[in-house]
Amino acid sequence: MSLIKSQSIKIWGAGTSRTLRPIWVAEEIGLDYELMPIAPRSGETKTEAFTDLNRKQKIPLLVDGEVKLSESVAICRYLLEAYKGGDVFRPVALVDRAKEDEWCCYVYGEIDESGLYVMRRHRDLAHIYGDAPEAVSSSADYVRRHFEVVSAHLENSVYLMPQGFSLADILLMSCLDWARAYGIELSPSLLAFQESVSHRPALKRAKKTNYAVEI
Ligand SMILES: N[C@@H](CCC(=O)N[C@@H](CS)C(=O)NCC(=O)O)C(=O)O
Structure with a gap:
């Protein structure tokens, strides 16, 4: 069971080692997510629509309901703490x-x-x-x-x-x-x-x- 009610989860960005990380975590947890596979240096990170979501114009980006997060490490950590599931150790102590x-x-x-x-x-x-x-x-x-x-x-x-x-x-x-x-x-x-x-x-x-x- 998730700590936070699962809503529409979108992960933006694909094609690099950094974008792999949140996708991998989502797969480990078994999350229902939608990938928006924009690629680096394709111009897709510079569009007005994406810039409105992430002023840094960087991928990966997570949108989970009200929560918007950039930074691959922060996104992975958030997903692992927000949602249970998967054989991944989450330290507590x-x-x-x-x-x-x-x-x-x-x-x-x-x-x-x-x-x-x-x-x-x-x-x-x-x-x-x-x-x-x-x-x-x-x-x-x-x-x-x-x-x-x-x-x-x-x-x-x-x-x-x-x-x-x-x-x-x-x-x-x-x-x-x-x-x-x-x-x-x-x-x-x-x-x-x-x-x-x-x-x-x-x-x-x-x-x-x-x-x-x-x-
Ligand atoms: N510290 C960031 C680095 C993000 C980053 O530099 N992403 C690159 C792709 S790996 C990017 O979006 N570059 C801008 C672009 O390609 O337009 C993270 O770990 O998420």
């Missing part, structure tokens, strides 16, 4: 919440935003943000260095949280696929994690939905 938050901030802040997205900005999107090969290669090293920390942790733990599969793993998995697409090699423990998580039916459904659009 203060220290468990803090530890999960620590992993989420670390993966999002260091690996996604400071690492992989810098590579994307200054290589794939060089026409917008400028070509910066040194920034790209030092960001790849940066990702490798932080993957070492995660890798060491996963040598003794199936998931990032000892209690089970959580939002932190969803964020990590989305970054592992992204990193591999960028040619960053993964250690045996990261590969084992990636292999085991890749079998989750909700992830398979989410990928099919998210990557149905071309970007």
Whole structure:
């Protein structure tokens, strides 16, 4: 049963690692949602209608009744707390919440935003943000260095949280696929994690939905 009455849930955005996350969470929970598959840099985030919903002109965006949320991590966390269902660990105790938050901030802040997205900005999107090969290669090293920390942790733990599969793993998995697409090699423990998580039916459904659009 949901904590909040389920109403029409719309998830805006498809085609990237960031848009995959809320779609994946929605699939894990078994939510009834509608995907509005607008793609990045297609002009669709800049329309008046979308700008009215999200002045940042960014995807993903969640609209759940009165609730409008951007930021992939915030959307995922909201969905997991608002709706029950699915085999995803939701920490309740203060220290468990803090530890999960620590992993989420670390993966999002260091690996996604400071690492992989810098590579994307200054290589794939060089026409917008400028070509910066040194920034790209030092960001790849940066990702490798932080993957070492995660890798060491996963040598003794199936998931990032000892209690089970959580939002932190969803964020990590989305970054592992992204990193591999960028040619960053993964250690045996990261590969084992990636292999085991890749079998989750909700992830398979989410990928099919998210990557149905071309970007
Ligand atoms: N911190 C945001 C980043 C969102 C973001 O940068 N989204 C990109 C696509 S991955 C976007 O919407 N770019 C603008 C555009 O493509 O028009 C999140 O995690 O949701």
